[in-house]
Amino acid sequence: MSLVTLGVFDVARARAFYEALGWRGQEVEQTVFFQAGGLAVVLWGRAALAADACVEDTGAAFGGTALAHNVRSPAEVDAVLAEAAAAGATVSRPAARTFYGGYAGCFADPDGHVWEIAFNPGFPLGPDGALTVPDLGGS
Amino acid sequence: MSLVTLGVFDVARARAFYEALGWRGQEVEQTVFFQAGGLAVVLWGRAALAADACVEDTGAAFGGTALAHNVRSPAEVDAVLAEAAAAGATVSRPAARTFYGGYAGCFADPDGHVWEIAFNPGFPLGPDGALTVPDLGGS
Numbered sequence: 212m213s214l215v216t217l218g219v220f221d222v223a224r225a226r227a228f229y230e231a232l233g234w235r236g237q238e239v240e241q242t243v244f245f246q247a248g249g250l251a252v253v254l255w256g257r258a259a260l261a262a263d264a265c266v267e268d269t270g271a272a273f274g275g276t277a278l279a280h281n282v283r284s285p286a287e288v289d290a291v292l293a294e295a296a297a298a299g300a301t302v303s304r305p306a307a308r309t310f311y312g313g314y315a316g317c318f319a320d321p322d323g324h325v326w327e328i329a330f331n332p333g334f335p336l337g338p339d340g341a342l343t344v345p346d347l348g349g350s
Numbered sequence: 351m352s353l354v355t356l357g358v359f360d361v362a363r364a365r366a367f368y369e370a371l372g373w374r375g376q377e378v379e380q381t382v383f384f385q386a387g388g389l390a391v392v393l394w395g396r397a398a399l400a401a402d403a404c405v406e407d408t409g410a411a412f413g414g415t416a417l418a419h420n421v422r423s424p425a426e427v428d429a430v431l432a433e434a435a436a437a438g439a440t441v442s443r444p445a446a447r448t449f450y451g452g453y454a455g456c457f458a459d460p461d462g463h464v465w466e467i468a469f470n471p472g473f474p475l476g477p478d479g480a481l482t483v484p485d486l487g488g489s
Contacts, residue, residue: 213418216417250480266442272414274411276463279355
């Protein structure tokens with residue numbers, strides 16, 4: 212996976228939201244590119260994105276995709292959720308302990324895109340933030 | 351960004367689709383984890399995902415998010431789209447040259463998640479597939 216594009220109703224508002232969380236974007240032709248670890252997160256007008264992908268846009272906030280950003284401590288989960296709320300997000304699930312021994316909460320950005328902010332001691336993060344899926348003992 | 355979770359209607363079908371494209375998953379409690387560069391792509395039941403994130407699920411295929419996977423040549427774009435179609439995807443936009451001097455097309459996976467497969471000579475890919483946003487000369 213190389214890019215995740217978030218269709219938004221107001222590119223300037225969305226850029227201001229993500230920059231309030233500490234990201235720095237580059238805008239070219241009403242499209243904003245953020246480096247996010249080894250991939251790019253892109254903000255683009257939602258109608259243009261749907262047309263470009265040749266999909267119908269019913270205006271739904273949730274299309275079955277959720278994004279997660281893992282951090283290094285429970286305190287950092289609380290800090291990111293507080294920053295997001297201050298920047299205009301809706302905290303849709305307050306931070307709490309998780310069944311896997313972690314700590315996580317969710318917010319929806321001003322366009323309804325859902326992010327989970329999680330501390331998961333079982334999924335190592337590299338120095339650059341890259342996440343490694345461990346051997347889960349699954350099938 | 352650490353994980354992208356795709357809500358699906360049939361986890362086994364979705365896993366088979368992505369494994370047909372060459373990924374290898376690990377399944378734990380009806381959740382499948384794929385390593386995808388420096389992040390994880392996760393397949394999970396769509397109803398569970400919506401409930402977990404505390405968002406309403408209207409059943410829409412498009413919620414304003416699109417995923418892209420960049421490859422190293424136009425021929426590789428064609429190959430991935432052909433593999434995806436053979437594995438059950440719908441090619442929603444056939445591959446064609448792009449305004450930025452690249453070559454790209456889109457497919458929707460069996461649950462409607464849209465992926466763009468792109469060759470973009472202006473966005474370098476590292477040996478591990480990590481994408482770097484170049485200096486775009488933007489604002």
